[in-house]
Amino acid sequence: MKTVMQGAFILTIASLVAKVLSAIYRIPLQNLVGNTGFYVYQQIYPIYGIGITFALSGFPVFISKLIAEQDSEAQKVKVARQSFLILGLISLALVVFLLIGAPEIAHGMGDSGLTPIIRCVSFMFVFMPFLAVGRGYYQGVFQMVPTARSQIMEQVVRVAVIIGVAYTAAHQNWDVYKMGTWAMSGAVIAAVVSTLYFLRLFRVKIFAPIQGLSRQPLISGSYGKLTKRFFVEGGTICLFAAIIILLQLIDSFSVKNGLVAQGLSNGAAKSLKGVYDRAQPLVQLGLVIATSFSTTLLPSLTKAVQNRNQYDFKRTAQSMFHICLAISTAATVGMVTLLPQINQILFGNTEGTMAIQIYVVAVILASLIATYNSVLQSLNIFRPAIFAFTIGLVVKLALNQTAVVKYGIDGASWVTVLSLAVILGCMQVRIPAYLKGKLHLGWQFFGKLTVASLVMVVSVTLMRWGLLSLLPDLNRIGLSLVVIVIVLVGILVFATMSIELRLFTIREWLTIPYGKKLLKKLIK
Numbered sequence: 231m232k233t234v235m236q237g238a239f240i241l242t243i244a245s246l247v248a249k250v251l252s253a254i255y256r257i258p259l260q261n262l263v264g265n266t267g268f269y270v271y272q273q274i275y276p277i278y279g280i281g282i283t284f285a286l287s288g289f290p291v292f293i294s295k296l297i298a299e300q301d302s303e304a305q306k307v308k309v310a311r312q313s314f315l316i317l318g319l320i321s322l323a324l325v326v327f328l329l330i331g332a333p334e335i336a337h338g339m340g341d342s343g344l345t346p347i348i349r350c351v352s353f354m355f356v357f358m359p360f361l362a363v364g365r366g367y368y369q370g371v372f373q374m375v376p377t378a379r380s381q382i383m384e385q386v387v388r389v390a391v392i393i394g395v396a397y398t399a400a401h402q403n404w405d406v407y408k409m410g411t412w413a414m415s416g417a418v419i420a421a422v423v424s425t426l427y428f429l430r431l432f433r434v435k436i437f438a439p440i441q442g443l444s445r446q447p448l449i450s451g452s453y454g455k456l457t458k459r460f461f462v463e464g465g466t467i468c469l470f471a472a473i474i475i476l477l478q479l480i481d482s483f484s485v486k487n488g489l490v491a492q493g494l495s496n497g498a499a500k501s502l503k504g505v506y507d508r509a510q511p512l513v514q515l516g517l518v519i520a521t522s523f524s525t526t527l528l529p530s531l532t533k534a535v536q537n538r539n540q541y542d543f544k545r546t547a548q549s550m551f552h553i554c555l556a557i558s559t560a561a562t563v564g565m566v567t568l569l570p571q572i573n574q575i576l577f578g579n580t581e582g583t584m585a586i587q588i589y590v591v592a593v594i595l596a597s598l599i600a601t602y603n604s605v606l607q608s609l610n611i612f613r614p615a616i617f618a619f620t621i622g623l624v625v626k627l628a629l630n631q632t633a634v635v636k637y638g639i640d641g642a643s644w645v646t647v648l649s650l651a652v653i654l655g656c657m658q659v660r661i662p663a664y665l666k667g668k669l670h671l672g673w674q675f676f677g678k679l680t681v682a683s684l685v686m687v688v689s690v691t692l693m694r695w696g697l698l699s700l701l702p703d704l705n706r707i708g709l710s711l712v713v714i715v716i717v718l719v720g721i722l723v724f725a726t727m728s729i730e731l732r733l734f735t736i737r738e739w740l741t742i743p744y745g746k747k748l749l750k751k752l753i754k
Contacts, residue, residue: 244378245287246518248385253514255389257576262396263409265504265581266497269486270410272507273339274347276479277328278417280472281354285361285421286381288468289317292460293366310367310436316457317359328352340487341500343407351414357421364428367436376427384424391416466612469619470603473653474513474596477646480626481506485642488634505582506639508573509589516561516593517600547605549738551598556679556733558597560724563683565590567690568713575710588643595650602657611661618656622649675733682727690720 260268293313300306328335332348365377392413399409469476485506489499565572566587573580603615626649633641697712698704704712725748728734739749 244381248286248381249514249518251385251389253511253518255392256511258393259396259413260504260508260577262393262400263406265501267396267399267406267409267504268507269500269504270344270347270406271413272478272504272510273341273344273482273486274351274410274414276475276482277348278351278354278414279475279478281324281351281358281417283472283475284468285358286365286384287471289313289358289362289460289464290365290369290377291467292464293363294369295463296459297367297370298372306367306370307436310363312453312456313366313460314359314363314436316453316460317362320460321355321358324355324358325352328355338483340483340490344410347407347410347414350411351417354417354421357418357425360425360428360432361421363436364425364431367431376431380424380427383427384420387423388416388420391419462612462616466603466615467607470600470615473599473619473650474510474517474592476623477626477649478510480623480630481642481646484631485634485639488631488642489638491631491635492638502582502639506585506589506642508577508582509586509643512565512572512586512590513592513596516558516565516590517596519557519561545737549735550601550605552675552734552738554597554601555594555675556682556728558594559679559683560686560721562590562593563687564690564717564720565593567687568694568716571694571709571713575706575713578706582639585639585643588640589646591647592650595647595654599650599654599657602654602661606657606661614657614660617660618653621656622653625649625652678731678733682724682731682733685727686720686724689723690716693719 256268259271263271293310296309296313297306300309329349329352332345332352333342335348336342336344361380365380368374368376395409395412395416398404399406399412404412486499486503489502490496494502569587569590570580570583573583573586606612606615626645629645629648630642633645635641637644693716694712697716701708701712729749736749740746
C-alpha cells in the first residue's frame with residue numbers, strides 16, 4: 231500500500247506539472263504570434279487535446295483497471311495485447327478519417343487554410359496504442375514512475391517545439407498557417423519520443439513470446455465484449471477527461487463562423503476568436519488547482535467502496551465536494567475580480583475581458599462535474615454521466631452559433647457555462663436515489679462559502695484600487711508584482727474566513743496539502 235500511495239503521489243505531481251506546462255506555454259505563444267496566429271493554433275488544438283486525453287488520462291486508466299483485474303503475468307500480457315489491437319484499429323480509423331476528411335473539417339471551421347494542420351496532427355494518433363497500453367500496463371502493475379516520466383517528457387518536448395516554432399515564425403515572418411503546421415508537429419514529435427520510452431516494454435514483455443500465453447482465455451469472453459467495455463467504460467473516462475476540450479471543438483466550428491455571420495470580416499473574426507481563446511489556459515490552470523486538492527481523497531473513497539463502508543464513503547465524498555467547490559470558487563472569484571489586470575499582464579491588452587470573465591465560471595462547474603464523475607466511477611456507475619454529457623453537448627451545439635451571432639464572443643462564453651450547468655444538473659437528477667442523500671452539500675456550507683468569497687472579493691478590490699491609485703503607470707512586470715501581492719492577500723483572507731466560519735472540518739483541513747501547517751499558522 232505504501233508503494234502504491236507513493237506511486238500515486240508521483241503520478242499526481244507529474245500530471246500537475248504536465249497540465250501546468252500545457253496551460254502556460256500558450257501565453258508566450260500568443261505573445262509571439264498574435265491573436266490570429268493563436269486562433270490558428272487553437273482551432274486545431276481540440277483535435278490534439280482529444281488525442282492526448284485518449285493516450286494520457288483516458289484509456290490508460292481503463293487499461294490499468296483491466297490489467298489489475300488479472301491474476302497471472304500471462305493474463306496481464308494477454309490483456310495488454312488485446313487492448314493494443316483494439317486501440318490500433320481505433321487509431322487507424324481516426325488517422326484515415328482526419329487525413330481524408332481534413333478539407334471538409336477545415337471547411338466546416340470556415341477556414342480552408344487549416345487543412346495541412348489537421349493532417350499534421352492526425353499522425354499523433356498513430357502512437358496512441360503504444361502510449362495508452364504502455365502507461366496502462368505500468369499503472370496496472372502499480373509502477374507509476376514510467377507513466378510519470380513519459381508524461382513529463384512528452385509535454386517538455388512538445389512545449390519546446392511549439393515555443394521554438396513560434397519564436398522562429400515571429401522573427402522570420404512566417405505565414406500563420408505555416409506556423410500552425412510546424413507548431414502542431416510538436417505533438418507528433420513528442421508522441422514519437424514517448425513511444426521510444428516504452429519500446430523496451432513492448433519488445434521484452436508485451437510482444438515477446440510467452441509460454442502458455444495462447445492458452446489464456448480472452449478476458450470478458452470475446453473481443454466484442456472487450457471492445458464494448460472500451461467504448462462504454464473507457465469512453466466515459468475519456469469523455470469526462472476531455473469535457474472542456476470537446477466544448478472547445480464545438481467553438482472551433484461555430485465561433486469564427488458566427489462572427490463572420492454577425493458581419494465581421496474574415497481577418498477580424500479570426501483575430502477576435504484568438505482573443506476568445508485566451509480564456510482556455512486560465513480555465514485549465516483553474517481546473518488543475520481545484521481538482522488537484524479534491525483528488526487527494528480518491529484513495530480513501532476507493533478504500534471505502536472496497537470495504538463497503540457507507541459512512542466513510544459518504545464522509546469522503548462530501549469532503550471531496552466541499553474542497554473542490556471551495557477551491558474552485560475561490561480561484562474563479564479571484565480570477566474574475568483581477569481579470570482586467572491578468573489579461574493585460576499575460577496578453578498585453580484588456581481585449582475580451584468580459585468574455586473571459588464569463589468563461590472562467592466554467593472552472594467551478596467543470597471541477598464539480600469531474601468530482602461527481604470520480605464518485606460515480608468508483609461505484610462503476612456510468613449511465614448518468616453519459617446521459618448528462620450528451621445533453622450538455624447538444625445544448626452547446628444547438629445554441630453556440632446563434633449566441634455568437636447575437637452577442638459575439640460573450641455569447642459563446644455564456645453557452646459554455648450553460649452547457650456545463652446542464653451537465654451538472656443532469657448528473658444530479660440522474661444519479662441513483664440512494665446516492666442523492668450522500669452527495670448533498672447543504673445550504674449551510676453554501677452560505678459560509680458565499681460569505682468567505684464576498685469578504686475576499688471586497689478585500690482584493692479595495693487593495694487593487696489602492697495600489698493602482700498609488701502606482702498608476704506600471705509596465706507589465708510592475709503590474710505582475712502588484713497582482714501577485716493582491717493574490718497572496720486574497721488567499722490569506724479566504725483561508726482566514728474559512729477557519730472563522732468553520733467552512734471545513736478539521737479532517738478536511740488535514741486532507742488538503744499543507745493544510746495542517748496552514749491551519750496552525752492561521753489559528754496562532
